[in-house]
Amino acid sequence: MRSGLTIGQAASFVGVTIKTVRHYHRLGLIAEPERDTSGYRRYGSADLLRLVQVRTLAGAGVPLAEIGDLLDAGPEQFAATLDDVHHRLDEQIEDLTARRDTLHRLTHGDRALLPDRACAVLERLVGLGFDPTYVATQREALVLARALVPEVFDSFLNRLELGLDDPEFVALTKNSLEAESWDPDDPRIEELAAAVADNLLVDRARLEMPTAPRKRSDTAARYGLVNHHREDRPSIARLNALVEAKLRAAGIDVPHQ
Known part of the structure; x- marks a missing residue:
């Protein structure tokens, strides 16, 4: 029997749901581990590392469609891509802040x-x-x-x-x-x-x-x-x-x- 974690254990350790892990598999962000003799997929440390990286980047606002290429990129491209993501997030923050301020004004009549x-x-x-x-x-x-x-x-x-x-x-x-x-x-x-x-x-x-x-x-x-x-x-x-x-x-x- 192969050692490692089940998908439920891996998801729990990393702080995501089983559904999220399976979604990452469908997108090709994380390779599906081989099944052991009992028919369970077992996640090793390398799988968990990749899962943590994907979860962290997704949580930081990097679109899932870009994460795969980002993780496979070299240091310079990785840094450049993150800078671009940072810029886009700043723009989104400004837009959301403006929307929030508008909603605040709408709740205060004249404002x-x-x-x-x-x-x-x-x-x-x-x-x-x-x-x-x-x-x-x-x-x-x-x-x-x-x-x-x-x-x-x-x-x-x-x-x-x-x-x-x-x-x-x-x-x-x-x-x-x-x-x-x-x-x-x-x-x-x-x-x-x-x-x-x-x-x-x-x-x-x-x-x-x-x-x-x-x-x-x-x-x-x-x-x-x-x-x-x-x-x-x-x-x-x-x-x-x-x-x-x-x-x-x-x-x-x-x-x-």
């Missing part, structure tokens, strides 16, 4: 479409007591800005962040929301527009648009889609138009719609 910095701005709006409808409108505007005019997205966020640090700006914004119920010809709209424009002009630098978007032939259209998103109330449309007119009169380059 599926907006960076953490923008989400923080939305959270600040909630903390300052802004109406949920306004917060939702700002969320949509941020998503549009990031997609349509990514060059100005950071400056757009800067403007929002600086504004939320200014109690007067916060109060004026809330007053603007109240203007939704006003008649478009209400004289208070012009007074409010002047106050908003004066507040914005205190720091002119934050009103400047980057030069890149201005080179586009459709700059005004892109800007308008973002800046006038959900502008479906005549009073708000007039308020925004008056604010923009006052900014232009003060020398601020606001694209005409």
